[in-house]
Amino acid sequence: MTGADFLQLDPSGVPSGGLATWLTAALRDAVTDGRLVVGARVPASRTLAAQLGISRGVVVEAYQRLTDEGLLSARSGGGTRVSAAPGAVRRLGPATRPPTPDLDLSPGVPDLSAFPRAAWAKASREVLAEIGSADLGYGDPRGVPVLREALAVWLGRTRGITVSPDEILVVNGVAQGLVLLARWLEERGRTRIGFEEPGSYGVRVHLQRWGMTTVPVPVDGDGLDVAALEASGVDAVVATPAHQFPTGVVLAPRRRRELVEWARAAPHRLVIEDDYDAEHRYDRPPVSAVKVLAPDRVVHLGSVSKTLAPAMRLGWLIAPADLQEELVEARYWLDLASPALPQVTLARMLASGAFERHLRLVRLRHQARRDALLEALTEHLPAARIQGVAAGLHVLATLPDGVDDTAVAAVALEAGIGVHPLSRHREGDGPPGLVIGYAATSPDRLREAVRRLAPLIS
Ligand SMILES: Cc1ncc(COP(=O)(O)O)c(C=O)c1O
Known part of the structure; x- marks a missing residue:
């Protein structure tokens, strides 16, 4: 060279x-x-x-x-x-949007073809027929009360979180929640934030764009390494405990306890729990949110991006009591509030059971897609080690040492197949791999993608 x-x-x-x-x-x-x-x-x-x-x-x-x-x-x-x-x-x-490959197996997108159009249209019609004129004015910056009530019930039932509707802040997706938190931290001079390594490239860049310096904290087979977090000297960390992105690991019970002990060991420590795709679970027992263990130290973030569609831009943030007022105020001065009609429609979908029916349906569809992908990977890419199959919308295929995953993903893109190189989701070195999303692609197309991808890996 x-x-x-x-x-x-x-x-x-x-x-x-x-x-x-x-x-x-x-x-x-x-x-x-x-x-x-x-x-x-x-x-x-x-x-x-x-x-x-x-x-x-x-x-x-x-x-x-x-x-x-x-x-x-x-x-x-x-x-x-x-x-x-x-x-x-x-x-x-x-001009700046990356080209969309013919077979896009990028992670992070659910089965969009299954979006519950009829149920959403029905709920929207009902909402429009019933909503009063007063509800169309400037509303509560925390979000429409009826949605916060429905979310409190839903999050209690599915994520184990005991929360009152008043403590929920409706946001435009996890992404906006992260922006509010980054600004809150930055205003207090706290710009170093722990971030999983490997961890979501998109979330990392987003935090950096809003003034944070991300400090890599390694992830192993039990999830975030809390001893390394302690050694890093940060006082806030973003983590994906229910389904680590991109490895798919669940934070082990011992590590959950350690994380909570870390958060309580000094004043002001904060865990930001990114619960981005926790609803998608196939063959593993449910795990509750870390928020449940330390409501006073954990900010919980979730959204309907992975259950309904990312285009909804609808999510929730549940902060410890001492942060709530400041975050609500920051949200108000940012853009006043989230659009009301989709909030009321989602509330209706949650209350009527339509949301849960949709989730049951997509879970089956996602599982069939995951199985098709796994079969194809076993047949065409036997040298890959597949991780993170029990939940979520993607798998991690670790490749033999020496393979250049970046080059593989670039060549695949030229061949019309979109996958993420694992190294994109890392700041340092590590084994090569591909992060492969399966939820948005039909089983036949998944098989075709793997058949075409396998010869490109060497
Ligand atoms: C790990 C992770 N967190 C957060 C997000 C952003 O979620 P939202 O659409 O709710 O802003 C994504 C999007 O892909 C993600 O992969």
Whole structure:
């Protein structure tokens, strides 16, 4: 490897598993300190890869991550250019949105074809017929009372959380809850936040965009390593205890207790529980939320993104009592409140049982899809170790050492198949793997995707 004149990039000494992260950081730094100005063109991925002596997939992955962050944009026929400096508002237009592959097995999306259109339409009609004019004014920033009442019942029954409707803040998805919390922490000078390693790339970048420095805390077969959390010195952590993203591990009972002990061991410590897909469970016993164990130290976040659809932008935040008022006020000054009609409609779906019926139906459909994916992986990719199959909407396929998962995902994308390289969801090094979402794809298409993917892995 000889390095490139472009930004004097030199990959020597960077382990192959960490190349994409290294290159992403190097390019981001160059945009931040002005060596690459807005409008500047970056070399074609093939050219830069050749100069650096690394695989093209690594360069494609780094460009993709920076495109996701809003710093680069690909123009048709015009190469890839710097589109914004860090901190600038990201504009997601058709030009910056990543191409949608023909077979998109990206994780995080439920079976959207099963969206309960008829039940939602029926509930909406009923709501419109019954809702009073007064309910169409500026409402409570915490959300419409009837939804908070329905959620209190639902979360008690399905997540074990004892909560009064007054303690629930309706938000536009887990994402908005994270923004409110990041701002709250930042205003108090608390900008270092523990984050699972591996952990969701999207959530990590989101926190970083809102001023947080994420501190990686390793995850093992029992979930978040609480001893490492203690050693990290942070006083807040974002975790996915019910179904760790992306490994699918459930936080073990001993670790749950340790996490609560960690939270109670010093003042102001906070656990942010991202309960993003806890409703999807197939062949493992239910686990309750960590919020149940320490209501005074845990902020619980959930949404209907993985049960109904991400486009709903409807979720909930349940904070410890001493944070509630400040978060409600922050929410009010952010955008006053969430739209009322979808809230009342969801409340009706919850109260009538339509939501639960939908969940039962999609659980069966998701399970059939997961089984089809597992069968295909066993047949076509026997060298992969499959994890996280008992719950959720995706699996993690760990690949043999030495495989470059970034390059595999880039080649797969060129072949029309979308999967995430595990290394995208990590800040440091680790074994290679693919995060494969199955819920949004029919069994036949899943089989086809794996059949086409397998020969690309070497
Ligand atoms: C782990 C994780 N947390 C949070 C989110 C965001 O959820 P929401 O749509 O509720 O904002 C996602 C989205 O994919 C996710 O994967």
